[in-house]
Amino acid sequence: MAQKPLTDQPVPGTAPAAAPRAADKIRRTARELFYAAGIRAVGVDEIVTKAGVTKPSLYRAFPSKDELAAAYLRDYDAEFWQRFEARLDNAGRDNPRAGLMDFLHNLGSRAGAPHYRGCGLSNTAVEYPDDSHPARKVSEEHKQKLRLRLAELAADMGADDPKLLGDSLMLLIEGAFVTGQLFHAGGGPARALAEAAERLIDSHLKG
Structure with missing residues (x-):
């Protein structure tokens, strides 16, 4: 019997999952930081650094903090x-x-x-x-x-x-x-x- 592929390995012939969009990374990171420290205490620089994105990508997705x-x-x-x-x-x-x-x-x-x-x-x-x-x-x-x-x-x-x-x-x-x-x-x-x-x-x- 053929062995099933491990769940964390790509199945041959299938496309890899799309990488998270920058906006999604920003949203998730902001939630984590805002909840833990409060909105006022968290700056845009901290959000983009932790999310691994650029500041322009944040402002393309969200007009302001x-x-x-x-x-x-x-x-x-x-x-x-x-x-x-x-x-x-x-x-x-x-x-x-x-x-x-x-x-x-x-x-x-x-x-x-x-x-x-x-x-x-x-x-x-x-x-x-x-x-x-x-x-x-x-x-x-x-x-x-x-x-x-x-x-x-x-x-x-x-x-x-x-x-x-x-x-x-x-x-x-x-x-x-x-x-x-x-x-x-x-x-x-x-x-x-x-x-x-x-x-x-x-x-x-x-x-």
């Missing part, structure tokens, strides 16, 4: 919703509480990781108070959507006041984003996120 920051956050936003909705799907759309709790348990665990830096979108809102900044706009749109989504889930659970429960859950989530950066050992207050949410939800389902 501000627009690159906005692109980073749009990617962050898309990935957040993919993970969030996947947990709801896994639990079944007829059981929104189970899906949300799965998300919150996971967030509480991640918030205790040594290199956890919270939510990149929340961090950006603190870095850029100007509502007209491109990155700030992406952050605000994301948070507004999250607020509405949590209220929808609260209504689906049968909460007596869906908007209040949704807002309360959002406060817990944002608190986990922040305290996770301050209390790495053991997770700090974020480790209580899921239990606090359970009790909060129960209080809105009584009566």
Whole structure:
């Protein structure tokens, strides 16, 4: 029997995979640096050096560092919703509480990781108070959507006041984003996120 080629070897007669485009390298590198150190702390020179591209290639893909920051956050936003909705799907759309709790348990665990830096979108809102900044706009749109989504889930659970429960859950989530950066050992207050949410939800389902 012929031996199958190893997965890291090219198959004869096939074209090699295309090398990552400069714009993709820049986007990935910017995300890594922006999340770890903050957008303001990272310069264009550092991004292009680590990405292994030229500065002109950055400006061909992104008109400015501000627009690159906005692109980073749009990617962050898309990935957040993919993970969030996947947990709801896994639990079944007829059981929104189970899906949300799965998300919150996971967030509480991640918030205790040594290199956890919270939510990149929340961090950006603190870095850029100007509502007209491109990155700030992406952050605000994301948070507004999250607020509405949590209220929808609260209504689906049968909460007596869906908007209040949704807002309360959002406060817990944002608190986990922040305290996770301050209390790495053991997770700090974020480790209580899921239990606090359970009790909060129960209080809105009584009566």
